[in-house]
Amino acid sequence: MEVSAALNISSAEWQVMRVAWTLGQVSSQTVSDVLAEKMDWKAPTVKTLVGRLVKKGALTADRDGKRFLYRPVISEQQAMDTASEVFIEQLCQHKVGKTLLKMVQETTLSQADIAALIATLQEKQKTAPEAVSCNCVPDNCQCADGECNCK
Amino acid sequence: MEVSAALNISSAEWQVMRVAWTLGQVSSQTVSDVLAEKMDWKAPTVKTLVGRLVKKGALTADRDGKRFLYRPVISEQQAMDTASEVFIEQLCQHKVGKTLLKMVQETTLSQADIAALIATLQEKQKTAPEAVSCNCVPDNCQCADGECNCK
DNA sequence: TATTTAAGTTTACATTTGTAATCGATAAAT
């Protein structure tokens, strides 16, 4: 029995979710209006995506007269965190650091974000290993000399 | 004419690329062996993926007697950076910071990684804005009070 | 040179995703 099968939200569906997360509760009409503007999608396209999201359990539908109002089942932050995990997991663990660095470099962060990041990093520093071994297979990674625990 | 159409590598294909990145140059036989072990894939599955990657321009094939040797066209770091960008871009910009924080928290980082991150963050701190406005549509984001520039 | 065998190529096929038209039901308005 599947327990918490991290519902898989596609890229197009993600757009719909963002509107739902933003408004908390939306009619398909509203989503259509927003995404007709932003993505140039036709109403039936949005309806299909909404339908798929309901089926996947990412949205719930509550009848409101003639129509339905849809609400996100999972929070945006939760979805983003799950997506991050999936993203990170598929990478060579040795190179995740460099990739996070790139992300930090390329992103606009607030003072608060930066402060939180620095604080967390300083904390991690206390127990961080010299090197993170890569988990590439076969065990023959060309990591630069000594940078990696791989052997 | 498409210039640098950030070749789109699927999740299964990514597994093949990782082996190619790790070894630099591989026969489909080798990839098969590795991924039969790691992913429990049959040889034909790997052959299909390799074929698709060659067609997509992610791998080049050089004849070596009976077989071919495949080499990655783009570097792993480059691919990871591109993937990061795509990933980040789809998120609410206001919440990227929290998501990066989560990633940092959940990941094992080396002393060097951490040092580099802190250095970069301290630099960014000098010019970082108080808040990053979210780019959710419609312009009605429920960001916590004052944390966001949205209005 | 004939045969074997291992590579690549072709074909297959279900599922997911992107994108949408059309149909049917029903609430709202007349």
Added chain:
DNA sequence: ATTTATCGATTACAAATGTAAACTTAAATA
């Protein structure tokens, strides 16, 4: 009560993806 304007549901359909069998070709070997 009937009409109508919407909604949601059904159907559509191509491309991408996951997964693999079958076929073909060419190299290696007997």
